[in-house]
Amino acid sequence: MSATTSHSPLRAVPFRAPTARLALRSESSSAGPAELDGAWWPRSRDLPSELSALADVLDPLWGRITRIAVNSRHWPILPPRIFVNGHVVKVGWFTSELDPHGITLLSYTAGRWDLLVIPPETGASSAARLMSAASADTGPPKTATATALMTAERARHGSRARAGKDRSGAAFPSHGRNQQRTVGL
Numbered sequence: 001m002s003a004t005t006s007h008s009p010l011r012a013v014p015f016r017a018p019t020a021r022l023a024l025r026s027e028s029s030s031a032g033p034a035e036l037d038g039a040w041w042p043r044s045r046d047l048p049s050e051l052s053a054l055a056d057v058l059d060p061l062w063g064r065i066t067r068i069a070v071n072s073r074h075w076p077i078l079p080p081r082i083f084v085n086g087h088v089v090k091v092g093w094f095t096s097e098l099d100p101h102g103i104t105l106l107s108y109t110a111g112r113w114d115l116l117v118i119p120p121e122t123g124a125s126s127a128a129r130l131m132s133a134a135s136a137d138t139g140p141p142k143t144a145t146a147t148a149l150m151t152a153e154r155a156r157h158g159s160r161a162r163a164g165k166d167r168s169g170a171a172f173p174s175h176g177r178n179q180q181r182t183v184g185l
Contacts, residue, residue: 002137004111005054012167019043020040020042020050020053020054020056020057020058020129021034021040021042021043021127022038022039022040022041022054022057022058022115023039023059023132023134023135024038024135025037025038025135025136025137026132026135026137035114035145036102036114036115036116036134036135036145036146036149037114037115037128037135038113038115038116038129038131038134038135039115039116039117039118039133039134039135040053040054040103040115040116040117040118041117041118041120041122041127041130041131042117042118042120043055043120043182044120045074045075045076045120046077047070047075047076047078047079047091048075048077048079048082051068051070051079051082051089052083052084055068055082055084055085055089055105056085058083058105058113059084059085060085062105062107062110062113063107063109063110064085064087064105064107064108064109065084065089065105065106065107066089066090066092066107066108067089067090067092067105067106068082068089068090068091068092068103068104068105068106069091069092069093069094069098069103069104069106070091070092070093070094070098070103070104070117071094071095071098071099071101071102072093072094072095072116073095073100073101074100074101074119075093078093079091083173099145099146099147100146100147101116101117101118101145101146101147101149102114102115102116102117102145102147103115103117103148110182115134115146116130116131116134116146116149116150117146118130118131125130126153126157129153129156130149130150133149134146134149148184
């Protein structure tokens, strides 16, 4: 006698490194509600491909992402939708309603997340400080916004920030600790 199953055999899937540079606040944060749930440092201003990479990483972590809202100020191309893990994610853009340095991701099953968007041309040391601050369990306080973090980072560098460089000489337009999760750095 032989048995037949309708399940296909298991197969090895090669590991694919995450393409999104991301730091997320710990799920077990006891600091109470925060304005930011983490930070995202895209590699370019190509929003369609950058959003796809971001949602591809967050979809399995947070639940099916259904909508994304961005401020159109810093993005030359604004797609109406992107495709992620076999489903469509609608993209909306706003100028006055959304922090210019933030992004909002929505899921019908799991809620809303707000991330600091660190400009792609930001130097690595500045980006690391910003990612750490936005994802720290001890901060930022409820009143901190993405723009407030960006402004504080610029002020930290004084004249170098105005010149467009961080201490390492890297391009700059864009802090922190405890159990943050960093993906794809």
